[in-house]
Structures are given as C-alpha cells and as structure tokens.
Amino acid sequence: MIPTSFPPKEEIARLTASMLIEIGAIDFNAREPFTHASGKQAPTYVDCRKLISYPRIRATLMDFLTVSIMREAGFEAFDNIAGGETAGIPFSAFVAERMALPMTYVRKKPKGYGRNARIEGVMTEGQRVLLVEDLTTDGGSKLSFVDAIRDTGATCNATAVIFFYGIFDGVEKTLADHGVQLISLCTWWDVLAEAKARGAYDTETLTAVEAYLNDPTGWKPS
Template sequence: MAKHFPDQKLMANMTAKMLLELGAVRFADQRPFTFTSGLASPVYVDCKRVISYPSLRGTLLDFLLATIDRDIGRNSFDVVAGGESAGIPFAAWIAAKLSLPMVFVRKSPRGLGPQASIEGDLEPGARVLLVEDLTTDGASKLQFCKALRRAGAQVDHAVVLFFYNIYKDTLAHLDDNGLRLHWLADWWAVLEAAQEMDAFARDDLENLENFLHAPLEWSGEHGGATRIGTA
C-alpha cells in the first residue's frame, strides 16, 4: 500500500502561519537588512525563534520528517549533519527522531586535515543529510557541503525550514553542484499567509511583494549587491 504524506502546500501554509505567529518574520525599521552575501532585503526570517516553542517546534519537525520521507527516504542517508550554528538544534532533533548519528559542520575549519570543519565522528563514505534553518542564495549550503565532501562524505540532499526562493538560478546552481534542496515554506507562502491573516500593514505587504518580484533590483536600489556572489 502506498504511503500517504501531508499535502505539501498545506504544510507550507501552516509553516508560514506559525512563523508569522512566532514573530519570526521581521520588517526592517529604517535601514534594510544586509546579508553576508551583500544582498539587501526589507524583510528577514528568524527561524531560530522556533527552538523556544516546543509545541510548534514539534509540529515543524513532523513536517520536516514527512518531507524527508516523501522526497528523500530515511534509508537514503546514514548521518545527519547540522550547519553552524542555527542548523545544529534542528539536526540534533531529526537525528534523535531517526536514531541516527549526528555531526555538525563549522563555518571555518579548526586545525588541519580533511575533517577540520567537522565535529563528531564521520566515517568516509557515509551518506549525509545536511540540515539548516534556512537558505537565501544557497552559498552557505555549498560551503558546508564541500566541507563534508572533503571529509569523505556523500552529500546529495539538504533540508531546511525556510527557503527564500526568490533569487534566480539558486536551485539550478545547487543542482549543478550535486545538492538537492528540500524546504517547508518560502516567501511566497509567507506572503499568502500574511494576506490571509492580515498580519501586516498594506504598505508593508506591498513593499514585500515588490521585493519578492525583483529582489536584486530592490537590493541595488537600497545600497546592496545587485547580483549573487557580489558585495
């Protein structure tokens, strides 16, 4: 008998509403947010707030596990890896749910050798699932992925709670580097949920929608980078 999973669109809508209820979606007051990539944005999602709310956290973990089962298969990997630092708690909870070993990946290596960026025991050839809280343009996911591969791991999939899903060619670039991304919600789901909930002022929603349709142009107009990979 085929296994049935929760509807993907429903999970995206519920995830977006939970992030809004937690106050995880923030609008910049005066100056825009600027990411490490140099991109400017009028909005920011703080997924780290999830760790302080056990009930909602449990629901989101169930959604992540359903996404893993549907899109990857829990028998497709041997180890769960969290990216420093926000990905670590989510990776730990998923590893515990699946009774699998866990490691975490540092942003910068400590010491020398192929495992200088890895904390925990990682056997060469291990199939690793990379877990993070969110993805903007995918750059940090590839950095973590390269560190895991240098240590001898096989990394084909990454899962996150939130994906910006507004920067052109992000998914294609990840795919070209052998990494497939899976996520619960994106900015389009948040926009829809915010409109349903009447969560923000009309001007804020209009500004958000303008940004989502032309994020690089918005960034350039507000002092940020105008393309991926530049500051």
C-alpha cells in the same frame, strides 16, 4: 520517533508560514534593510532560530521536515544528519533523533586550533550525509558546508531547510549542478499569502515586501 502523518506539501507550507508569523520570526523593514550572510541587503528577515524556544511549534515543524525528507529523498537515503553552524545545529539534532541516525555538525571555518576540524562528531568515508539548516537564501553557505562534508570522503546529495527564500534565480539549479537536492517547507510566497490572509501586516509594508520579492536584485530601500 518517526512521525507517521503526512500532510500535503501545500498544507505544510501554509502551516509553516503561519507558525513563523505567530512567533514573530518574520521581520519586514523597507527603510532600514537587513544585511544577509551573502552581504546583500533586503527588507526581509526570517529568524528560524526563534523556533527552538517554542516546543509545540518546534516539534510540529521537525515532524514536517522529517516527513518531507523521507518523502522527497527516501526513507533509507541517509546514514548521518549534519547541522550547519550555527542555526542548523539544533534542527539537525531534532531530525537525527526522529530518524534514529547519527548526528554531526559542520563549522563555517576550521576551528583554528585543536584538531582544526570543520566536522564535529563522527563522519566516516562513504556515509550518506544529509545537511540540515534553518534556511537557504542564495545557497552560498550550503555549497561551503557540502564541500566540507565531501572532503571527509562522505557523500552529501541533499540539504533540508525549514525556509527557502524562493526569489533568487537559479538557486535550485546551482545546488543541483553541485549535486545537491534542496528540500524545504515554505518560501516567502507562502508567508506573503498567509500574511495577507491573516491581515497580519499593513498594506504599505506588504506592498514594499512584494516589490522586493518580485525583483530582489533591482530592489532599493525606501
């Protein structure tokens, strides 16, 4: 069902950050960095996949994502909600259910046999498709998913994610240049503020993380 409450964007960001911290979806390690889909290393990892196991938090965040989509893109802007393999798929299902829209999903690569499809479910020419994903780091996966959607003759002018890194230059512009609007609930800056407010991590950890957030390309493991 479509939620009717519309908390302000800043409150959505704070609550989302708080929920991610509460369920242990936020990992920091400046000594043994995480490798991301882009191949880059970072002292940060947010595991939005954990959210599916927490029904109260999951429902609240999916309401937030749905109202953010309607508020920032329009109430009647989409005909089809597509999830990006893998982490985007459950969230696309929850959003599609709320918006009473068809759901599809996009594979990272063609299946390799059978129909050799990248798109699963029914996507038709001219449909206005919203790509739903768990997060965006530098946007590389989004461009690939959007291109696969457009190859069907559908349009895809927006992507909605729970988490946006918000630290790399030009990600929103690169997406915008590709004709894609980015809708997100929170960034690392919201998580950092909430972590400090809660005293959730030790000062050394937060200092190392803040150094990375301020200069992700110059950052080196400690």
